[in-house]
Amino acid sequence: MNDGVNGVALAVFVFFFVLVTVMGFLAARWRRAAEADNLEEWGLGGRSFGTWITWFLLGGDLYTAYTFVAVPAAIYAGGAAGFFAVPYTILVYPLIFTFLPRLWSVSHRHGYVTTSDFVKGRFGSRGLSLAVALTGILATMPYIALQLVGIQAVLDVMGVGGGESTHWFVKDLPLLIAFGVLAAYTYSSGLRAPALIAFVKDALIYIVIIVAIIYIPIELGGFDDIFSSAEEKFAEKGGSVVPAADAQWAYATLALGSALALFMYPHAITATLSSRSREVIRRNTTILPLYSLMLGLLALLGFMGIAAGIEVENGQLVVPQLFEDMFPAWFAGVAFAAIGIGALVPAAIMSIAAANLFTRNIYRDFFRPDATPAREAQVSKITSLLVKVGALVFVLTMDKTTAINFQLLGGIWIVQTMPALVGGLFTRWFHRWALLAGWAVGMLYGTLAAYGVESPTQKHFGGSNDTIPLIGEIGYIGLTAFVLNLLVTVVLTLVMRALGTPDGVDETTAGDYTADVGDAGVREELPPATKAP
Amino acid sequence: MITPTRVVIGLCLVVPFVAMLWVGSYDRVDPTFIGIPFFYWYQMLWVPLSTLLTCVAYVLVRREKAARRAAAEGGAAR
Numbered sequence: 310m311n312d313g314v315n316g317v318a319l320a321v322f323v324f325f326f327v328l329v330t331v332m333g334f335l336a337a338r339w340r341r342a343a344e345a346d347n348l349e350e351w352g353l354g355g356r357s358f359g360t361w362i363t364w365f366l367l368g369g370d371l372y373t374a375y376t377f378v379a380v381p382a383a384i385y386a387g388g389a390a391g392f393f394a395v396p397y398t399i400l401v402y403p404l405i406f407t408f409l410p411r412l413w414s415v416s417h418r419h420g421y422v423t424t425s426d427f428v429k430g431r432f433g434s435r436g437l438s439l440a441v442a443l444t445g446i447l448a449t450m451p452y453i454a455l456q457l458v459g460i461q462a463v464l465d466v467m468g469v470g471g472g473e474s475t476h477w478f479v480k481d482l483p484l485l486i487a488f489g490v491l492a493a494y495t496y497s498s499g500l501r502a503p504a505l506i507a508f509v510k511d512a513l514i515y516i517v518i519i520v521a522i523i524y525i526p527i528e529l530g531g532f533d534d535i536f537s538s539a540e541e542k543f544a545e546k547g548g549s550v551v552p553a554a555d556a557q558w559a560y561a562t563l564a565l566g567s568a569l570a571l572f573m574y575p576h577a578i579t580a581t582l583s584s585r586s587r588e589v590i591r592r593n594t595t596i597l598p599l600y601s602l603m604l605g606l607l608a609l610l611g612f613m614g615i616a617a618g619i620e621v622e623n624g625q626l627v628v629p630q631l632f633e634d635m636f637p638a639w640f641a642g643v644a645f646a647a648i649g650i651g652a653l654v655p656a657a658i659m660s661i662a663a664a665n666l667f668t669r670n671i672y673r674d675f676f677r678p679d680a681t682p683a684r685e686a687q688v689s690k691i692t693s694l695l696v697k698v699g700a701l702v703f704v705l706t707m708d709k710t711t712a713i714n715f716q717l718l719g720g721i722w723i724v725q726t727m728p729a730l731v732g733g734l735f736t737r738w739f740h741r742w743a744l745l746a747g748w749a750v751g752m753l754y755g756t757l758a759a760y761g762v763e764s765p766t767q768k769h770f771g772g773s774n775d776t777i778p779l780i781g782e783i784g785y786i787g788l789t790a791f792v793l794n795l796l797v798t799v800v801l802t803l804v805m806r807a808l809g810t811p812d813g814v815d816e817t818t819a820g821d822y823t824a825d826v827g828d829a830g831v832r833e834e835l836p837p838a839t840k841a842p
Numbered sequence: 843m844i845t846p847t848r849v850v851i852g853l854c855l856v857v858p859f860v861a862m863l864w865v866g867s868y869d870r871v872d873p874t875f876i877g878i879p880f881f882y883w884y885q886m887l888w889v890p891l892s893t894l895l896t897c898v899a900y901v902l903v904r905r906e907k908a909a910r911r912a913a914a915e916g917g918a919a920r
Contacts, residue, residue, distance in 0.1 A: 389869075395885045396862035399892050403855040406896055532877030550871065551881045557865040565863060591900050598893040605886040609878075 314468035315633060321642025322467065322649065325513070329506045329650055330490055334497060374459020374652040376604050379713040382624035384611025388539065388548040390556060391713065392608055393563040398601035400568035402594040409572060410587035411734045414824045415817055417582075417831050424578055424730050425670035431733040433813025434741035435674065440748050441726045442670040445575040446696065448723035449663040452574065453700035454707070455715040456652035456659075458625060460487045461704075463645045466629035484704070487653070492697055495657045496690050510654050513647035517632075521644070522606040525613050525635050535609075535616040542615050558782035559774050563717070566788035569727060570720035576655075576662035586826040623710045656697070664693035708767045717773035721759055721787035725751035728798050734822065741813050743801035751794030758786045847906050854899040858892040 375394075383391025412427065421427045424445065429438035461484045529535055536550060543549050552560050571577060584590050614627035617634055621627055632644040668689040673680060680688070703715060729744045764771025777784040824831050861867070862885070871879040 389881060392882065392885065395889070399858055399862055399885075399888055402892065402896055403858055403899075406899065407855060533874075534877075536874075536877060536879060550879055551869050552865060554866075554869075557869065560865050561863040565859075588904075591903065595893060595897045595900050598889055598896070602886060602889045605882070605889065609882070 315466075315638060315641065317638035318633065318642035318645060319467050319469065321639050322463070322645045325509070325643070325646035326490075326649065329509055329653070332506055332509065333490075333495075373655040374456045374462075374648065375713070375716055376607055377648045377651060378459040378462050378625050378628055379455060379716065380604070380608045381611035381614065381628045382626075383711070383713045384608050385614050385627040386548065386611075386624040386711070388543050388550050388612075389552040390548075390560065391611065392605075393560050393567070394608060395601060395605045396561075396564035397567040397571075398604055399598065400564060401571050402598050404568055405572055405581070406591055406594045408731050408734060409581050409590050411822045412578075412730075413582060413584070413587045413590055414831070415734070415821045417826075418821045418824055419817065420832065422579070422582065423575065423666050423670055424573065424726065425666060428726075428729050428733060429670075429674075430816045431737070432729070432739075432741040432744065433815060434745070437729055437741050437745050437748075438670060438674070440745060441729060442666050444722055444726050444748070444752070445573075445666050446663045448570075448719040449575060449659050450696060450699040451703045451707075451715040451719040453656045453659050453697060454703035455712050456656035457484060457488060457700060457704045458709050458712040458715065459652040460484065460649050461709070462623075462625040463629050463649050465623075466626055466633055467645060481705070487649070488697065488701060491653050491656055492694055495660060495693055495697075506650065506654050510647070510650045513643060514651050517644045517647040518603055518607065520636075520640070521610065521632070522603075525610070525617075525631070528635060529613055529616045535612050538616040539612045555783070558777070558780070558784045562777075562784035562788045563774070566724060566785040566791070567717070567720055569791065570724040570787065573723045573726055573730065574659070574662075574719075575666050576659045579662050579665070588825070625709060625712050656700075660693040660696045660700075661689075663696045664689040667692045707770055708764060711764070711772070714770070714773055717785070717787065718759060718770065720785075721755040721773065721790060722752065724787050724791050725755065725794055727791065728795055732798075737812070737815055738802065739798055740802040740805040740810065742810065743798045743805055746801050747794040747796075747798030750797045751790040754793050755786055755790035758790070762786075845906075847902050851899045851902050851906075854895040854902075857895060858888065861888060861891075 380391055380394045383394075385391075412424075415421065415431075416427060419426075419430055421430060423442070425438045425442040428441050429435060461481075464484070464487070526532060526535065540550055549556075572581070581590060584593070610628050610631060614631045617631055619627055619630050619634065621630055629645060629648065633641045636644060668685050672688050673685065677684070707715065725748050728739065728747055732739045732744070758775045759773060760769045762770065762772040762775060773786055774783050775786050775789070776782070777789050868881055868884045870881060873880055875883040
């Protein structure tokens, strides 16, 4: 992997990186309002973004290091098992179609900006609201970590840092630099930085994807050759082109669990809530799946890596290495820039969403209800840094050779907020304390089960699959924990109802969940995440 | 209230789950398509299929809403 520095590719990469960095800092001045020192300005870009930019951002979130690095790496290493990302992204849209319009309606009636706001309003429970906020922040960290791993993989292939023999500091230095740049421009420009850069990023990504999925298979002699060399490799080293009978549960539960998790992430909710009407959400679910098709084709790059004879210890390097081998140096540089920036932008968006969650639902609700707008913006900025430091901890302590695990670990946690959120959208039958207990059980079980998974390279958090109790098959821990969570919630709700424990105050009404733009009391624009002057 | 339209909407949204989670129905190599094993192209085929189903659901939801509005207005006019 590390056979010298690829000068041309590196120069092109650095050019784009400098370009977006400059754009990132200039973004602070783009469409700037007179007053910039409050959370609305920093965290929501002053909300002057129309539907277009918002959905551009959301669509862009789907093309992250997950798509480009982690999924092909999983395919490269194990074959079929990694392809669950395709059914996962197919199933996301019917779920969004069903759940999120209701969340949009109730949020636009009551001015909710986060899931935590909704849970607090619906169940009248500060404890439950805090649990949802904490989970959102925690789960975002490994997802950001995945992005950092993606950037590191690109740098490694270019011959900058990485490698096995180099000193740990030299090895991680480029990662730390990339981290520093991300932190600095997010800190100074807020959501404006990723929004502006997203245009460059998406243009680069589309060019690279189209070239890669047409040019590389032709160069390798077509899919027949690609899959037969994959079969040869798997016969030798393990893995399979089609999942074995005993791997089907894992495949299905990973797809379903990941789909349930995706739209609960703070950054996904922020983007959805900022759409213009509930119609827009539904309409977009009919367009966005086209992204899944691209994901599927990119996943096949893992097989192409095998066919191209790439031998890497660290599977994450397979796509960057494939690009370096197959493309002329200058285009490899463009491709590396696409992956690098494609990881940077979502990382910035995710950390901002997590920071807003902290400021609004933890800092303001529990510590300083009377903080000034400038103070709140300051807290958010610092939190966004801390969230990224948290992500860095995940990168430096966990095994990076199966980066898809980072995202799956985040999924185990975030999906535990689903009974409160989705349950709350449809029924008020669940008791607030039962939901809290169910959440606690799910979090505890999920974390412990993941902690106990051993892999050849590390003792703990080595994977996200474990035996499902009672069924006895291997499955995704997140889904098992979710079912457990739901069971506890239902049983305890029955107990609470029998005991006559009072419910919290529900400030929503049935009509709130179906209201649309133009109905009485529906705000077209949500209020700022925190009070503006 | 369960109406035939709503049943169809529900089906459109549920079918992709059945198709995708029933892994045993597609864990095969043959028939291949331009060299891609069935397992892979079948799942990718489901991207446009599920998109189509979501589109149908979208149109039906809109139509039902419009009908409900019209009925409500008609009721108010009388």
